[in-house]
Amino acid sequence: MSDYRVEKDALGEVKVPTWALWGAQTQRAVENFPISGIRFPQTFIRAIGLVKYCAAKVNKELGLLDEKKAEAIMEASKEVIEGKLDEHFPLDIFQTGSGTSTNMNANEVIANRACEILGAQRGDKTVVHPNDHVNLGQSSNDVIPACIHISSALALKEKLLPALEKLHKALLEKAKEFDDIVKTGRTHLMDAMPVRLGQEFSGYASQIELAIERINSVLPRLYELALGGTAVGTGINTHPEFGKRIAEALSQETGIPFKETRNHFSAQATMDTAVELSGALKTLAVALYKIANDLRWMNSGPQAGLAEIRLPALQPGSSIMPGKINPVIPEAVIMVSMQVIGNDSVVTLAGASGNFELNVALPVIARNLLESIMILANASEVLVDKCINGIVANKEHMQRLAEQNAILATALTPYIGYDKAAQIVKKAMAENKTIREVVLELGLMKEDELDKVLDIRKMTEGGFVAGVSGGG
Numbered sequence: 321m322s323d324y325r326v327e328k329d330a331l332g333e334v335k336v337p338t339w340a341l342w343g344a345q346t347q348r349a350v351e352n353f354p355i356s357g358i359r360f361p362q363t364f365i366r367a368i369g370l371v372k373y374c375a376a377k378v379n380k381e382l383g384l385l386d387e388k389k390a391e392a393i394m395e396a397s398k399e400v401i402e403g404k405l406d407e408h409f410p411l412d413i414f415q416t417g418s419g420t421s422t423n424m425n426a427n428e429v430i431a432n433r434a435c436e437i438l439g440a441q442r443g444d445k446t447v448v449h450p451n452d453h454v455n456l457g458q459s460s461n462d463v464i465p466a467c468i469h470i471s472s473a474l475a476l477k478e479k480l481l482p483a484l485e486k487l488h489k490a491l492l493e494k495a496k497e498f499d500d501i502v503k504t505g506r507t508h509l510m511d512a513m514p515v516r517l518g519q520e521f522s523g524y525a526s527q528i529e530l531a532i533e534r535i536n537s538v539l540p541r542l543y544e545l546a547l548g549g550t551a552v553g554t555g556i557n558t559h560p561e562f563g564k565r566i567a568e569a570l571s572q573e574t575g576i577p578f579k580e581t582r583n584h585f586s587a588q589a590t591m592d593t594a595v596e597l598s599g600a601l602k603t604l605a606v607a608l609y610k611i612a613n614d615l616r617w618m619n620s621g622p623q624a625g626l627a628e629i630r631l632p633a634l635q636p637g638s639s640i641m642p643g644k645i646n647p648v649i650p651e652a653v654i655m656v657s658m659q660v661i662g663n664d665s666v667v668t669l670a671g672a673s674g675n676f677e678l679n680v681a682l683p684v685i686a687r688n689l690l691e692s693i694m695i696l697a698n699a700s701e702v703l704v705d706k707c708i709n710g711i712v713a714n715k716e717h718m719q720r721l722a723e724q725n726a727i728l729a730t731a732l733t734p735y736i737g738y739d740k741a742a743q744i745v746k747k748a749m750a751e752n753k754t755i756r757e758v759v760l761e762l763g764l765m766k767e768d769e770l771d772k773v774l775d776i777r778k779m780t781e782g783g784f785v786a787g788v789s790g791g792g
Contacts (some may be wrong), residue, residue: 369400417680
């Protein structure tokens, strides 16, 4: 048997591998774009399968597609949705900017599989045609933008938002666990007034809570779909109800409240919502970077660093230094953050690449958005399971250093003034004495009053101690 078959498109005949379900236009794209080997993520292929499934369903209901063809297309589309035909989506991300090649890839795969379901040969367009039947009422120009929204919404719902809720909960639990541990605060990496370790972790939890809020705020616009606009947003060659009906069908299939866009021209000419979502993901990446970096610093040591906390020991940290353990999870999270920040830069530039009625950088937007969502979700899961849940605080060490901190003189300023407090800090550091020792030596405050003012736990609660007088 031959290892290829011949399929045809508007440009003529094309040899397609016998095993492949794709057709002539996909094969041309395979040959035209051997660039990166990076394919669309499976979530995007699932989204395009959902669009083709719902399009066939709607077109059947509208009387535009006969039941036999529609059912075969729906059955084939379901196989795409379930990931059974992933090997038949070979196209590189770096292709035509509209993603037409990938839309036709889906049309051809589904058409050929539908032909098989109906007992016909692959490529028999008289039975099921990729354009006339599978792509009925659609254009690549509304399908690909819609799939960016659908796939992102699915990935957020199923992966990232649950992972962030888990991370938020873990940080809140650590904030509660560490609430009684007082440590030296730091600004500019230099000693500052005391804080509680639990307060620091509450700050991390708040960062994640706000990240969730930012992502959720984008969702109403992400749920708007370009389907129904076809070539340039006017809805040429589709039923007037198609956009509304397919959005409703997609909602039924996914449980996500998709709806027809309020304006088809902006939905196809711009990717502003994708840029907005990418910005929210970048902000999350910045938050994770900060949290992971703080954990690295607090874990530094174990003898010559801060040594405030101990992260779980997961693997040997050196090929030459026995016993060395490194903060590998925070480092991985930081690299994920870097990648997401880079992805956002590309999405921003791609979002600016709309000319008149169409954005022409859609595939790279899809790829970068979905990668960012995936790696942020996975990194958040790993951060909880392999790092945060196992953190142990070196309570006595932190408390001892906090009590010896010369910056505690800040608490004296309401009673002795800023200038005198600064002199005390200078003298304490020069003579390697505590603030308490210097104040008592100079007779600036009574011992019982000083005990109240230098209570480091109370310093973390704000305000000042009433009923205390200064000596100067």
